[in-house]
Amino acid sequence: MLDNQESGKKENVRVVSLAEARETGMPREILIALHETDGVGRVTIATIFLYGAMKGPGSLRHSGGYLAGDWRDMGLSARQALAAEKSVRPAAAERRESRYAAGRMDVVTYLDDEYPPLLREISDPPWVLYYRGRLELLKRPAIAIVGTRLATGYGRKVAEEIAEGCAGRMTVVSGLAKGIDAAAHRGAVSAACGTIAVLAGGVDRCYPPENFALYREIGARGLLLAESPPDTILHPGLFPLRNRIIAGLALGVVVVEAARRSGALITADLAIGYNRDVFVVPGQVTSPRSLGALEYFRKGAHPALDAGDIFQYYEYRLPELPGPKARNGAVSRARDAEEELGEDERLIYRLILERPSSVDELAASSGMTFGHLHSILLNLLMTRRIEQQPGSVYHVL
Amino acid sequence: MLDNQESGKKENVRVVSLAEARETGMPREILIALHETDGVGRVTIATIFLYGAMKGPGSLRHSGGYLAGDWRDMGLSARQALAAEKSVRPAAAERRESRYAAGRMDVVTYLDDEYPPLLREISDPPWVLYYRGRLELLKRPAIAIVGTRLATGYGRKVAEEIAEGCAGRMTVVSGLAKGIDAAAHRGAVSAACGTIAVLAGGVDRCYPPENFALYREIGARGLLLAESPPDTILHPGLFPLRNRIIAGLALGVVVVEAARRSGALITADLAIGYNRDVFVVPGQVTSPRSLGALEYFRKGAHPALDAGDIFQYYEYRLPELPGPKARNGAVSRARDAEEELGEDERLIYRLILERPSSVDELAASSGMTFGHLHSILLNLLMTRRIEQQPGSVYHVL
Structure with missing residues (x-):
């Protein structure tokens, strides 16, 4: 899966719609097998779907037992085709199933009704997602909260409070990194709409290890999500891919604190590319740890002082009415205390x-x-x- | 002048245009005399102009020597008319002239070409302005920088730096108050486009006394401006009137730091009323001294990290090109030092x-x-x- 050499090709491949993909008849188990085949990546799978869509309805339904020759016909290299033939065999599928069970995880594919709808709309959606926890969180309106790993006390405090406020009406998505991510998860994990942690590695491996307690709590009360199959070896290229899922799941991305060139800004850039909103929580313009975030105002980011400022952008998509706790902590607490x-x-x-x-x-x-x-x-x-x-x-x- | 009992009436009075006012033929000396007449305020003068505009061209040119009866005809009360008759006499005019000379000040009226053009556009322009310093600053594109008197170190630093950056291409207007106002003047006073301090009292009286050194420097290198005649006794009602001049002179108002209900926000509200821009320099959402300013984001204020963010709104109105020093201090200095x-x-x-x-x-x-x-x-x-x-x-x- 996730072959890096493909990353440059993605511009050339059209994304198949859900209807087109389903019409090919490819069973979800085969899609999972392909996703876990060494050397077969997102783009190869996209070309297989396009081949199927071209060939007509049912063309990928068990065609000839999925032998290497079939995969060659669909455009795979000899090596990919052999690997795919092995991977789709029942024995391999059984090994995968027991691996998932051992890792207390389950799988949702692009073909499933449970797949998060907003994520389907991005230009390079993941074909398969592994998860542990409450799958239903994927159906709720979500907001991403991201920021620097080297957060200040101010940044962590504000991230936690705004996440707590947001999670009253939206699910809070972040990346379980140190600093802002962790603070956002912490603020949201006990709230009504909960939190989703999108991991760069497998769902059953906590990275970074410092956040283990949080990782466990999110697995129990929220949702852990990953595109990487179990036992994936972490490498830096996986983090931007993970970031696209964070941006893809959410209606908007809130940047709390980020220096220039902070990795968190990749998520904000992706959100702009996906036509999602970017919000920035104000900080001091003299703080280098805020500047990268603040500069998004120049790209049209909206200022967000508290969760209420975010809700008002999505009022018509949010099911619940704002409770008295829906507005963000710091501001409203100070207000109430002063009243x-x-x-x-x-x-x-x-x-x-x-x-x-x-x-x-x-x-x-x-x-x-x-x-x-x-x-x-x-x-x-x-x-x-x-x-x-x-x-x-x-x-x- | 500035009779408070009139303040409630202003909605009912139409502002005369410059052309209409000039066509009445009222000499500027008479306008100044009226402005300094006890019990005759802005609204009364407006009604006199409207009377003249109705009567036709030249109708206020020395009509009958400006005796009390004439003023009664124009709608003044018996008491106002008598006071006006006294005030327009040559002896009174001479006394005023020597008072101006003693206070090293001069006068510009609504009827003069030197009157600041943007200030003419507001709904309640001052009829007379007293000044000391470089009158030509009134012709330059101006930006107001205001904020709390109880500023933090952060607020003062940022106000000074953004003012310094702005003053490379725009004249910086503020109110000489403690805190943010003083920091803004300090940042701008030595820069190319200089600074204007609008005072609530007379031009030859420094308030607050703590800012005397700055007051003197602005008088020498910038411009001191006031609607109040010399020897006006300061009272709280004069400050909002002063704030309308700050907002009226400027293309936009930058709020640096202000708690809720801070007086500086009156200037921002006036700017919105005059259809001018409001900018807010980001600060921490947990700081009560920033919250009042930050909340203007909810009224459509633009975030301003540095002077460049402000210039881009007025690019077509600013004569000079942005030099290397035009962008604001903190941000660009940090950038250069890190390069x-x-x-x-x-x-x-x-x-x-x-x-x-x-x-x-x-x-x-x-x-x-x-x-x-x-x-x-x-x-x-x-x-x-x-x-x-x-x-x-x-x-x-």
């Missing part, structure tokens, strides 16, 4: 929210007298909006 | 750019060995990209 405060209390609360501070610092930046400040702090402490920590520093609760 | 670095050097440079760091912190966040890190730091030190400061903390130069 019932007096003007001076609000000022002090905001100063502490921005940076944990001592009484002296608060007096200096607010210009209030100590007496007045003291009574405000007392009130905020008693209403459990702030707390005092060692060194008499006040934090927001 | 010739190797990959590891760049990583370390960015980490230090983001936050001054010790060797231990850099080792932890980069994952490099101390030996390798040491040689990189040496190289960055020798090429003068970073410097070591007390406590062995590295800073970007």
Whole structure:
């Protein structure tokens, strides 16, 4: 599968429609066998389908037992044809089945009703997907949240909060990488619409190993998804291929934090290529770790302060109504906490929210007298909006 | 002038065009006298012009010596008419002239060719403006840069840099307030297109006093501008009126940092009302001091990472070509400094750019060995990209 030497050819191959592919009569088991045949990649499979579509209905239905000669007729090289003949044999199919069972995974193909509909629309859809977890998540409106592996604390916090907000009405897709990806999965995994982690390697291998706990939780409560068959050896070329699935599954891609030339931007570029939306969560223009993301504003990306800003683009495609928790954490929490405060209390609360501070610092930046400040702090402490920590520093609760 | 009781009436009064106003024949000295008459405000003057426009060409040219009766005919109350009669007398005019000379200021009226053309287009243009400095700045394409008085270090830095970039091709307008306004003026005051400070009080009175050095520099190298006559007593109602002039002078308003309900947002709202652009410099969505600004994205504000993002909206109105310095500081400086670095050097440079760091912190966040890190730091030190400061903390130069 996924022969790299084919990657340059994809422009020349038309994608067959679902109807055309089904009309050829190719059984899904044969498609899976081809996908796992060494030296047979996405483009070869596409040409087989096109051959079948040209030949007419049923032309790929068990034609002559799928011997090497048949595969040669369909345009495969001698070597590919021999490999394919071996791979489609019942014994090989049985070995695959027990491998899937051992890896607690299952398979969905381009030919199946369960295949994610938006992913079918991209120019180079995967023919086969391996998964563990809740397959039904593939039918929900999805949003991808991606970003740098070298995330700042700000980036991780915002990714987690926006993912939590989004997952109230959309499934959150990401790549289980360190940094932003992991934060997004973490925010979404317990929420109503859950999260999908698309892996570059096989579904039963956690990469990177640091995210094992998250990987296990997503396997149990969300969905692990991969184009690579089990036992695929990871190599760098698999990551951009994985990224196209992330972009392909989602209505839009949210970039939280990414330096220039960050790998996460490949996903954003693919989303633009697939005519999907790109959203950027604002960050500081002086932060090199934000600049790559912020520059997508110049390509027409939409600013997203919270999940609500994303929902409004898909309002007509989202089944549920926005609950009170649907808007994103940071913003609405700050808003709620401030709602019932007096003007001076609000000022002090905001100063502490921005940076944990001592009484002296608060007096200096607010210009209030100590007496007045003291009574405000007392009130905020008693209403459990702030707390005092060692060194008499006040934090927001 | 500026009688507050009139402010509610402005919707009912049509603005006279320049041609209509000139056709009435009212001399500019009379307009100035009316503007400085107690109890006669913007709306009253507008109704006088409309009266004149209705009566026909020349109808306000010295009609009967401008006695109280004439003013009554034009719709003024008995009290207003008496005050106007006094104010237009030659002795009063002389007193005004010497007051202007003493305050080193001059006057430009709505009737003059020097009046800023974009300001004529707003629904409630000032009839008279007082100024000190380079009047020709009023003819240049202008951009307003505004924000909170309680700015963070990030906000001030970005305001100064974006103002410096903008002022290469546009005049930067702001309100001389503390925080963002002051930073914007500071960035622009030495640049090619300079800066205009619009004051709420008179031109010869610096408010706030903290910005006196800047006020003096703008008076010498830029332009101080005010609708309030000299000796006006400052009151809160003058600031929104001042903000309309900031918005009215500029093709667009850049909001750098502003909490919800910040006064700077009045300027942004006015700009929207005047059909001007609003730009927002991204900041962190978790910062309450950024949220008010960021929320303008929801009203269609454009993200601006640097001056180049603003120039592209006005390319056809800007006379000069963008020089190498026209793009904004932070972004391009970081880009230039990074251009010739190797990959590891760049990583370390960015980490230090983001936050001054010790060797231990850099080792932890980069994952490099101390030996390798040491040689990189040496190289960055020798090429003068970073410097070591007390406590062995590295800073970007």
